[in-house]
Amino acid sequence: MAARDDPPNTARPADDRTWSAVRDQAADCRACPLWEPATQTVFGEGPVPAQVMLVGEQPGDREDDEGRPFVGPAGRVLDRALADLGLERSELYLTNAVKHFKFEQRGKRRIHQPPGAAEVKACHPWLESELALVRPELVVLLGASAAKSLLGSGFRVTQQHGVAVPSPHARLVTATIHPSAVLRARGDRDTAYAGMVADLRSSLELLA
């Protein structure tokens, strides 16, 4: 993974210096109301450039605390899927369509709320910047919010998962369910998990 915590004078590829600058700008973003109750902006992480980018919905409770994407329960599902596919997490660029955690406070608990269309739209320029810097060959959109951010509101993950969709953002853009949907599929988690892994596998096979 890129050495993004190096001191400023350390020589690094130009792409990574630019990526760091964009990440630092995003840390101060106030373009929608989500920044205020959240702890911090959770920007993407991974190699720059990277062949494969995965885009989720937004950080969750744990990600908001740690400042890193996919480190909570859904991240563990994703890690399991990557291991099943023989992929190293450090080879991939992981990010979200929305960079702040949207939640409702209930007592001591912070309950996830899906981002609205206006929030997805407000955050879209950060995702565009990441795409321009990371220049992935394959982008896999995890869940409806990520798919809407890149492919518009007419895209249906339930109907168009696992197949390449024409997009100016990368040579290959595909979609599947978000790993959190596996956790929510109480009655049939195994089937949901298998479907997500199958979509990821078929997406990766398109790269060959």
Ligand code: SF4
């Ligand atoms: S969610 Fe995105 S657009 Fe809204 S404040 Fe955070 S970084 Fe900015």
